[in-house]
Amino acid sequence: MSELDFTVKIGNKLTLKNPVMLASGTVGYGNEISEFLDLSEIGAIVTKSISLKPRKGNPPQRVVETTGGMLNAIGLANVGVEKFISEKLPFLEKVNSTLICNIAASSVEEYTECVKILDKYKIIKGFEINVSCPNVKDGGLIFGNNLEAVAGITEKVRVVTEKPVIIKLSPNVSNIAEFAKVAKERGADAVSAINTLVGTAFDIYTRRPKIKNITGGLSGPAIKPVALAKVFEISRNVDIPIIGIGGISKWEDAIEFMIAGASAFQLGTINFVNPKAAKEILEGVKNYCLQNNIKEISGLTGSYEL
Amino acid sequence: MTIENYVILRNKKLTEKTFELTIDAPELARLSEPGQFCNIKVSGELIPLLRRPFSISQVSGTEVTFMIAVTGTGTGILAKKQTGDELNVLGPLGKGFGIDDTFETAILIAGGIGVAPFPFLINKLKEQGKEIILFNGARNSAELIKLNFENELNSTDDGSAGLKGNVIDLLHANRKLFVNKNVKVFGCGPHPMLKALQDYCSTGNLNCEISVESNMACGFGICQGCPVHSASEDKYYLICKDGPVFNSRDIIL
Numbered sequence: 001m002s003e004l005d006f007t008v009k010i011g012n013k014l015t016l017k018n019p020v021m022l023a024s025g026t027v028g029y030g031n032e033i034s035e036f037l038d039l040s041e042i043g044a045i046v047t048k049s050i051s052l053k054p055r056k057g058n059p060p061q062r063v064v065e066t067t068g069g070m071l072n073a074i075g076l077a078n079v080g081v082e083k084f085i086s087e088k089l090p091f092l093e094k095v096n097s098t099l100i101c102n103i104a105a106s107s108v109e110e111y112t113e114c115v116k117i118l119d120k121y122k123i124i125k126g127f128e129i130n131v132s133c134p135n136v137k138d139g140g141l142i143f144g145n146n147l148e149a150v151a152g153i154t155e156k157v158r159v160v161t162e163k164p165v166i167i168k169l170s171p172n173v174s175n176i177a178e179f180a181k182v183a184k185e186r187g188a189d190a191v192s193a194i195n196t197l198v199g200t201a202f203d204i205y206t207r208r209p210k211i212k213n214i215t216g217g218l219s220g221p222a223i224k225p226v227a228l229a230k231v232f233e234i235s236r237n238v239d240i241p242i243i244g245i246g247g248i249s250k251w252e253d254a255i256e257f258m259i260a261g262a263s264a265f266q267l268g269t270i271n272f273v274n275p276k277a278a279k280e281i282l283e284g285v286k287n288y289c290l291q292n293n294i295k296e297i298s299g300l301t302g303s304y305e306l
Numbered sequence: 307m308t309i310e311n312y313v314i315l316r317n318k319k320l321t322e323k324t325f326e327l328t329i330d331a332p333e334l335a336r337l338s339e340p341g342q343f344c345n346i347k348v349s350g351e352l353i354p355l356l357r358r359p360f361s362i363s364q365v366s367g368t369e370v371t372f373m374i375a376v377t378g379t380g381t382g383i384l385a386k387k388q389t390g391d392e393l394n395v396l397g398p399l400g401k402g403f404g405i406d407d408t409f410e411t412a413i414l415i416a417g418g419i420g421v422a423p424f425p426f427l428i429n430k431l432k433e434q435g436k437e438i439i440l441f442n443g444a445r446n447s448a449e450l451i452k453l454n455f456e457n458e459l460n461s462t463d464d465g466s467a468g469l470k471g472n473v474i475d476l477l478h479a480n481r482k483l484f485v486n487k488n489v490k491v492f493g494c495g496p497h498p499m500l501k502a503l504q505d506y507c508s509t510g511n512l513n514c515e516i517s518v519e520s521n522m523a524c525g526f527g528i529c530q531g532c533p534v535h536s537a538s539e540d541k542y543y544l545i546c547k548d549g550p551v552f553n554s555r556d557i558i559l
Contacts, residue, residue: 025529025530026528026529027528028527028528028530032524032526032527032528032547033528035307036309048530056540056541056542057530057533057542058533059533059535060520060521060532060533060534061520061521062521062530062531062532062533063521063522063523063529063531063532064521065354065355065356065521067353068352068353068355069355070355070356070523072523072529072531074529074530074531077530077533077542220352220355221352221355249352269355269523271524271528272356272357272523272524272528272529273347273355273356273357273523274309274347275309275396275524275526275528276309
């Protein structure tokens with residue numbers, strides 16, 4: 001019996017040793033979670049969103065648990081591109097991770113400027129463009145809801161880098177496939193779907209929102225069916241590699257995403273609960289392939305039967 | 307920082323709404339310092355999803371104890387745990403109390419379940435030969451978690467035990483016990499109490515450390531969900547990683 005081929009290709013430019021990725025905003029810049037995980041064994045790590053200048057983030061409360069999920073309104077708190085390069089990049093290089101930088105911005109110029117600065121670092125294997133953060137006033141979801149804005153950002157970022165460009169799509173739209181189509185037309189190598197869903201929660205005694213920002217991004221197991229449907233919708237309508245994200249908490253969930261059309265998948269909220277989840281899910285997916293006589297994991301992508 | 311399943315040795319009821327869970331956890335016991343916390347998964351299920359943070363209340367040999375108040379679903383599940391059940395614990399986390407300074411007398415201020423980290427702190431302070439005074443307050447006598455420490459003074463909002471008033475009133479009323487001494491203050495309790503303590507220590511120019519509570523998801527710095535604003539710079543600290551213990555001068559509550 002031949003060995004299981006666990007590599008996945010995300011477009012023509014990016015090959016990962018396996019389909020397990022760690023989602024932006026759920027593993028910081030890798031240093032904390034590396035106490036639990038060998039980052040060199042993970043398909044790829046996507047950094048916390050990096051912006052041109054440091055961002056302080058939103059005031060507390062930033063997080064609250066909801067049934068089977070959580071709301072967050074962190075507000076893209078991050079060290080900024082300069083400090084990322086001087087303080088965070090050396091570690092990610094040392095641990096031999098496959099690194100994707102997630103970029104957040106409040107203008108098209110800020111996106112391109114940030115990508116330009118980071119492009120020369122060999123360890124950075126691609127960029128995930130965050131056009132869908134629901135928790136900042138400037139930029140974020142304003143872009144993610146607007147087809148022309150997503151088109152413009154993709155086009156401009158495409159010009160400044162040869163590296164893979166992944167557009168992280170918002171689920172807070174009525175037709176996500178249109179967004180994936182525009183991203184493909186303007187030169188994106190892949191899309192990742194989905195970012196968080198806008199949600200809120202109230203304290204019934206104080207009658208105040210449970211998070212200071214009033215609304216936050218819903219993540220965790222609660223959103224998995226929505227995320228799967230979005231991935232499936234893109235997969236059926238647009239020929240572009242999809243990275244599936246949304247509530248994956250066990251290996252069965254990951255397989256589901258691949259069947260629905262994802263070439264790879266990202267783990268998010270589950271990293272907070274079980275920082276070793278990536279390793280456990282990787283093992284589970286491997287066993288599934290062995291037990292079901294699957295020789296190439298990539299064969300699972302879009303293998304649904306209707 | 308470790309993540310392990312541990313066997314529960316005891317679940318001891320303290321008051322109507324509070325209890326102590328003790329686990330056998332040699333490595334955790336060895337690594338823990340007073341003021342640090344653990345993030346505990348209350349069950350193997352996805353609901354409740356997130357871990358719950360609790361102060362390390364006591365370390366004795368290989369045993370680690372958490373003092374917990376039932377405030378919702380997660381703590382309700384923990385309250386029902388029995389000897390022999392397993393508990394998934396991530397810890398020790400955060401920065402604990404600073405006890406190596408040159409103070410002679412430790413003033414401990416607890417409000418309600420805020421007394422949780424003090425049994426462990428008292429042990430360590432005793433080892434260092436410090437004088438310790440515990441000011442321990444609660445809403446009423448039924449909710450008061452007395453540590454039965456030899457130098458403990460109590461207050462209750464309704465006067466059903468100790469001084470009638472809050473724990474800051476109690477501190478004020480007993481100033482003579484420490485006014486001329488080289489003291490360090492350690493506080494843990496609800497935000498209004500900690501704010502009042504910040505003011506009290508700022509006015510009296512007392513060195514004070516406070517342990518701050520927050521919602522948090524991960525407990526070790528990756529979710530960025532537990533900010534507290536710096537008093538000196540335009541930035542947030544993370545309660546899980548930079549705290550939960552801060553010098554009272556360093557943060558704005």
